[in-house]
Amino acid sequence: MGNSFGCSASGERLISAARDGDFVEAKMLLDCNPCLAKYSTFGGLNSPLHFASAKGHNEIVALLIENGADVNSRNYCGQTALMQACRYGHWEVVQTLLLFRCKVTRGDYLSGRTALHFAAVNGHVRCLRLVVADFVPSSPYDSINGQANGGDASNCRNKPDQSALTKFVNKAADGGITALHMAALNGYFDCVQLLLNFQANVSAVTFDYGTSMDMIGAGSTPLHYAACGGNLKCCQILLANGASRSMLNCHGCLPLDVAKTWGRHWLEPLLTPNSELTVPVFTPSNYLSLPLMSILNIAREFGLQSSATTDDTDNCAVCLERPCTVAAEGCRHELCVRCALYLCSTSNIGSELLGPPGSIPCPLCRHGIISFTKLPGSQAKEIKLNMSLGLCTPCMIHTRESNHLTPACTPEIRKNRVASVSSDIFCPVTCSPFPSVAIPMCTCNDGSCPSFEPREGATEDESSRSQSPSVDEDKMLTVRPERTSCSKMFWSRRSCSREQQCNSEINS
Secondary structure (H helix, E strand, C coil): CCCCCCCHHHHHHHHHHHHHCCHHHHHHHHHHCHHHHHCCCCCCCCCHHHHHHHHCCHHHHHHHHHCCCCCCCCCCCCCCHHHHHHHHCCHHHHHHHHHCCCCCCCCCCCCCCCHHHHHHHCCCHHHHHHHCHHHCCCCCHHHHHHHHCCCCCCCHHHHHHHHHHHHHHCCCCCCCCCHHHHHHHHCCHHHHHHHHHCCCCCCCCCCCCCCCCCCCCCCCCHHHHHHHHCCHHHHHHHHHCCCCCCCCCCCCCCHHHHHHHCCCHHHHHHHCCCCCCCCCCCCCCCCCCCCHHHHHHHHHHHCCCCCCCCCCCCECCCCCCCECCEEECCCCCEECHHHHHHHHHHCCCCCCCCCCCCCEECCCCCCEECCEEECCCCCHHHCCCCCCHHHCCCCCCCCCCCCCCCCCCHHHHHHCCCCCCCHHHCCCCCCCCCCCCCCCCCCCCCCCCCCEEECCCCCCCCCCCCCCCCHHHHHHHCEEECCCCCCCCCCCHHHHHHHHHHHHHHHC
């Protein structure tokens, strides 16, 4: 739909505007013909929403959805806009798509990868925390862990949520590869820790069937993948959460054997089955955000637009612009819904001294926040239909005469505008559905094996609460393999060519 000859030229202009971040051009085209929001390219079936999400143009993403773009539309490979945003780490776009109720559990056509796989394989921990927000109830972390471990919890209504969370986090792509496998292979220890907090299965094994070609071996656990990747802290986190050193894969290899095969000699003392090394104890991840579900539901129901301030209404103490619409449970400090949502999406500072693990420190008193509540004085009827995220109907075209943006709404959109992202910073499309997956020291004849290079910013988000490794171990934490494009190392060539056809349009 939308690929007729009458709107093809205008549709290509909208595609270019969505790719380049030209909000004025996109709005002008949609004002003339709102049906262009459903346009898709002839080759890869990428919609303007796919282009805007992949490039991180959050303002255009919201504009397209408000004009009727399907938030769950798929391209030729079955990838949604949410998957594209998670692939490149645009957490603000992920947040916007979640507010418009996109489906996070969908997998693509190539290998069944969800948005969680795309976020984990590239180490985008903020995208990962947002993708699972609807499955993590705003309740104390201890009660959540008690339910997941089969214990008695006082809040019984969270049990279905935890069952759905476990099923979603452990969903396997082609070959049985989970998000935990991919994060461990690439050495993203912050993603590994967060996935384990979300009850990821540390004993999940890959399959011996499927189109994927796994050089590590079928029946491998995340510890096997971490041993191949060579990151010491990933191995320590997995071992601290119950991973087994004596687990054999279908090739009869231990994690120790995988480390020796791929030249990870610094891991041998830790991965030896009878190792006497002390594994440090890791606290819950700083990216565990308990109040995220509550503030997302409030934003969906009432929208992000706030009514005009009055004399008896206090402005938000953070932005000093919008009236307070939500209150933090516990300290009862009031914030606007935008600031509260931004706080829960970006904060990586734990408040274990003033609240349970996973709580967000209040920006005013540092008290731990577990959930937010809507202030009783707020009125949902004052929110316009096209700005109310809870009333969004992506499958319908809104009428232009009744839903025009008023001048008062325009500055609100401008405040959240994301700067254009140059296509030069994006990684070139390689020969695998996971472009960032790289297994070094290839044994094929395509070229020499890649060398090791220090990983930049590997300890940027590392928690200061965990035990500090030794000097030699600290050097090993920063070792990261270079990317290789050998198609037969991990995934099949057929899947590569199909995905390259879709992504070459976006990266062009």
